[in-house]
Amino acid sequence: MNIYESTLADVFIIEPKVWGDERGYFFESYREDLISKHLRKFHWVQDNESLSVKGVLRGLHYQLPPFAQSKLVRVIRGSVLDVAVDIRKGSPNFGKHMTIELSEENKKQVLIPRGFAHGFLVLSDTAIFSYKVDNYYSKESERSILWNDPSIGVDWQLSESHLVLSEKDKVGKQLSEVDIFPSSDLYA
Template identity: 55%
Template sequence: MQINKTNIIDCYTITPRVFKDERGYFFESYNHDKFVKATGKDVNFVQDNQSLSTRGVLRGLHFQKGENAQAKLVRVPQGKVLDVVVDLRRDSSTFGNVFSMELSDENNVQIFVPRGCAHGFVTLSDTAIFSYKCDNYYNKESEGGLLYNDPFFNIDWQIPESKLIISEKDSVLPTYKEFTEGLLLKS
């Protein structure tokens, strides 16, 4: 397993070593000891989540606030998505940075999203299963989010905006400017 840094502090890509033969393939998707050794992060995952989405479904940009913040280890066991991470940690030297990468059942890459970052994805294949581990339990009162198409981030979601399928909740999230002006989150 290869673990690499991204342009966001404490955000990593994890690429497994895949063993293929006539029967199919095998890979180790997570190994706690290897993860801690490579990152210095002793994360205890307590909740696994999974969603199924069709082409153009955009979920995000979401985060949990305060003591309910969550780190996530995300992967796509079926299909293909564009995964996006935004650093919202005010004390981070990468505050405001955006990292994006295609995750699929072909590349088997995972992304570790640290606490304090917003996260979202859009489905690029006909369907995609999105699976992720969290190091803290979901808490509805701690939900937060940022508008997916905020010009400040200039995220290329790789699908025309007219073809995106977005929940009503996600379509009215605040902008980065509102967030940074302290109208939303006190970190």
């Protein structure tokens, strides 16, 4: 398992070692002992999975403390453009984002700590997206940043006419309007 920092500080890419032959493949999608050598130890409390069709854009979502969440995300089938945005007050990278294609072929994963908004766009006909979280969902604490906020400037790779958005994601707020939190509150 290779673990390295992404183009955005504190967001990590995990590349598993894949063993394949004529029968198929095998890989370890999570190894706490290896990951904790590089990163702090996470206590995952829930696994989530979604099925989406091409053009579905989910995000940019996050939860406020005390329900903030770290996520370990991957794609089981298909491919997505995955996006993380630093929303930590006082961070030198505040408002910056990183993108990466996650797919069933590359089997890469992204570890997104608390203090980041997250979203993804389905690039394939369908995609099964799976992720672990270290805190439970709280509807009252959930927030949504507008997917096309010009201050963030994500290149989603598809024209707006090809996107499928939930009503919640259509009316997300600009980064300048959302509730953010100091870094000291991330793991309280």
